[in-house]
Amino acid sequence: MHSIQLNRGADSARGDNAASLKLAVASWLNEKQPTPNPAISSQDKSGCGFYHDATAELICPVDFNWADKRTQDEIRNYDHNFQVTAHSWPTFMYQDGRYDREDPTRGLFKGALLVRTFKHIFTSPSSASETQPNEETFHQEPLYKRSRTSGERRTRHDDGFRKFKLRHERETVFGIENRNAKSNNKNVSKTLL
Template structure:
C-alpha cells in the first residue's frame, strides 16, 4: 500500500501538501474524486477491451461455437468451451468432460479460487505440471491486452505470438515521441512493464 502511495505521489506530486495542510472534510472530497476517477478508468478499460478480446479469440479459435457476443455475457465464462478453457485453473484438465462438469457445478474438489493461475496466463495456453512458472504471463492474449491498455489498441495488432513483452514500453515510447498524442504508459511515466500493470491486465482479461 505504501508503494502504491509513492506511485501516486509521482503522478500527483501536489497531493502530499494537501494531505498535510487541508482539513479532513476537504480531503474526503478529494478521496471521492480519486476513487471516482479510478473506477471510471477501470470501467472504460473493461468496456473497450471486451470486444477486442472476442475478436482475438475468434481469430485464434475459429470457428467459435457458439459465437461470443461483445454486448452480452451470456454463454461466456465456464459455460463456453473456449473461454472456460482459458479461465480454467491450469492445474485442472479442462479437456476432460468430468472436470468441466465439476467446475461448472462448483464441486468442492474443483474450486476456482484466487490462488490458482488461469490457463490464459500461459504461453500457448499450456501448463507444465513439473514447472508452474514455465511460460507464465507469456501468452499472446496477455501481451495483446497489455499493449491495448497501456500503449494503444493499434499496437496490439502487432503481436503475432506469445512472448515476455519485455520491450513493449520501450518500443512504444519511441513511437510515442514521433506523434503528438501520448499513450497511457507515457502519460503515467511508465518506463517498464511493472507487476501492478501485469496484475491489472490479468484482472481486465478475466473480467
C-alpha cells in the same frame, strides 16, 4: 502542475483503451480457429465463463484439463474436488496454455491473450493486433527502432520519463504506492521540464 496534467492524460488514454477492451477481447476470441459456437458477444456476458467452451478453456485452472469432459461437468457442477478459487492460475496466463509443474513460472504471464490485452491497454489498441512474437525475439526491439536509435545518446529526460511512467503504471495497475510518491513525482516532473 505538469505532473497532474501528465497523470490526467495518462488516465484518460488508459480509460479510453480499457473501454474498448471488451469489444477487442470478444473479437479476438471470435477469430480463434475453430470459431466459437455460439459467437462470443461483447454486450452480453451470460453464457460465457465456464458456460462457453471458448472462455472456459481460457479460465480453466492449470491444475485441470478442460479437454476432459468429466472435468468440464465437475467444474460446472461445483464439485468440491474441482474447485476454482482465487488461488487457481487460469490457463490463459501461460504461454500456449502450458503449465510446467516443475517450473511454475515458465511461460507465466506470456499467454497470447494476456499479452494482447496488456499491449491494448498500455501501448495502443493497434499494437495488440500485431502478430505475436516468438519467445526468442520477444524482448528485442523491432529492427526499425534499433536502427533509428543506434548511436544516439539517451538523456536524463528520457530516463526521468521512463521512471515516471513505470512508477505511475505500478501504482495504478498493482496498487503499489511509493511513500515518497509526491516528492518523487515533483522531482521527475522537474527533470522532464
